[in-house]
Amino acid sequence: MNISLSVFSPLNLLVPQGLSQFVSHVLKFSTKGDVANRESLNRLDKLTHGYTPSNAKLYGHKGPHQNGHVHLIGSGPGDAELLTLKAYRLLQSVDVVMYDWLVNPEILDMIPAHVERRFVGKKCGQHSMTQVQISELLVSVAKQGKSIARLKGGDPAIFARAAEECEMLTQHQIPFSIVPGITAASGASAYAGIPLTHRDCAQSVRFITAHLKDPALQPDWQSLVSGAMPDEQGKNAETLVFYMGLRRIKSIMQQLQQHGLPMDMPVAIIDKATSTEQQVCIGHVKNIAQRLESRQFTGPALIIVGEVVSKRQRVVSYHQQDSLQCSEHYLAAHSA
Numbered sequence: 001m002n003i004s005l006s007v008f009s010p011l012n013l014l015v016p017q018g019l020s021q022f023v024s025h026v027l028k029f030s031t032k033g034d035v036a037n038r039e040s041l042n043r044l045d046k047l048t049h050g051y052t053p054s055n056a057k058l059y060g061h062k063g064p065h066q067n068g069h070v071h072l073i074g075s076g077p078g079d080a081e082l083l084t085l086k087a088y089r090l091l092q093s094v095d096v097v098m099y100d101w102l103v104n105p106e107i108l109d110m111i112p113a114h115v116e117r118r119f120v121g122k123k124c125g126q127h128s129m130t131q132v133q134i135s136e137l138l139v140s141v142a143k144q145g146k147s148i149a150r151l152k153g154g155d156p157a158i159f160a161r162a163a164e165e166c167e168m169l170t171q172h173q174i175p176f177s178i179v180p181g182i183t184a185a186s187g188a189s190a191y192a193g194i195p196l197t198h199r200d201c202a203q204s205v206r207f208i209t210a211h212l213k214d215p216a217l218q219p220d221w222q223s224l225v226s227g228a229m230p231d232e233q234g235k236n237a238e239t240l241v242f243y244m245g246l247r248r249i250k251s252i253m254q255q256l257q258q259h260g261l262p263m264d265m266p267v268a269i270i271d272k273a274t275s276t277e278q279q280v281c282i283g284h285v286k287n288i289a290q291r292l293e294s295r296q297f298t299g300p301a302l303i304i305v306g307e308v309v310s311k312r313q314r315v316v317s318y319h320q321q322d323s324l325q326c327s328e329h330y331l332a333a334h335s336a
Contacts, residue, residue, distance in 0.1 A: 067174050068095065068142040072162050074155040074181015075099075078274035079191075079318065080106035082182050090179065091115070095146035098138065102153025102300060104275070131161055135168035142174045153300075155183040159209050159243050183207075185241045188273030188302045192280050193315040201230060201307035202239045210245030210252060210303075218255070225259040228306060239306035246271070246301040250289045256305065261285055266309035271297040278317070282309065 071090050076082035091097060091111050099108065101121030111117060120134045129137070141148055156162040156178055169176045185207060189196045196205045206227060208219055227238035245252055249269070257263060263286035271279045283291040285305070 066145060067172075068144065068146040068148060070138055070142055070148045070150055070169055070174055070176040071179055072150045072156040072165065072176060073152065073179040074160075074183075075103045075107050075151050075153055076182045076274075077154055077184045077187030078104055078272060078278075079187070080104045080110075081318070082187060082274060083107055083110075084179065084181065087179050087181065090149055091151070093147070094149040096141055097149045097151055098134070099151040100153050103151050107151075131164060135165050138165060139168060139172045139174060142169070143172070152181070153184075155181045158183045158207065184243060184273055184300070184302050188270040189304065191274045191278060191315070191317055192268065192270050193313040194268055194304055195308050195311055196239050196241070196304075198308050198311050201235060201311070202237050203235070205239040205241060208240060208242050210242045210248045221255045221259040225256060225261045228261060228265070230307070237307060239304065239308050242303040242305070244300070245303045246297060246299045249292055249303065252303065253285050253289055256285055261305075265305060266307060268304045268309045268312070269297065269301055270304070271295075271299065271301045273300075273302055282312070
């Protein structure tokens, strides 16, 4: 017997606004019996006991004449269902959400209508605000006593300028917390079927930004290549993952070749990772830039360099699974 979603209505008294609604959407109730349903409700019951009026300050609710709390939140790599439960809860309870351009619009649709939204996005050549202006805005709004969700793509602590914002908040004695999100490297590799590490060929992984603060600066290419080179047994190599490198793919491959990386080292470029528009281009150091020319990649994109690319397995994306399940349910309903 299925349990009606109305069972969640009493929980509105126990949890921040919208949490019970979110869980009712996420939990897939089984039609096989009540056991799975009871287990789901038990898990939900444990979640709901975390919030009470007595600990409201921990959730960003402020008293009179106090600075607001800032939550730096990672929204994940693209798929809205990869948003964490904690991130969702906070989006329901804050006064203001300041979001980047990488945040999925489906996540923005989860924000209640009464919560103020401010776009503070930046991407290559298109800045709505400078980083200094964003940090100053966080301080200014927090000093008005408002709680803020600073919503960023991926994980806020990985190439997302969180350190600069935290430093500014600390200087002005603004309380803040950091809610991690799934970083692009994890999401892209999982949805593309490429492991970032592998016992046979890659015992570590290195994240590199291809978009440096000073364009004149360069990564330590020799160090990168040395790490990516396997030993005599073909092991102990390091997977290289470049963030924000789509427009620099030719330069990156040239630098890797010039510093000794084999031309036949496998490379993958993943565009719009984990989204319904995800595309993957596979090649080698010697030809990946050429192969990319025939593809309509617009970014954000991630570049994975290493033998792990050759270990790629075919995975069915969750977007495809949802479509298949919907089709199966449709056919079952109309064949009965």
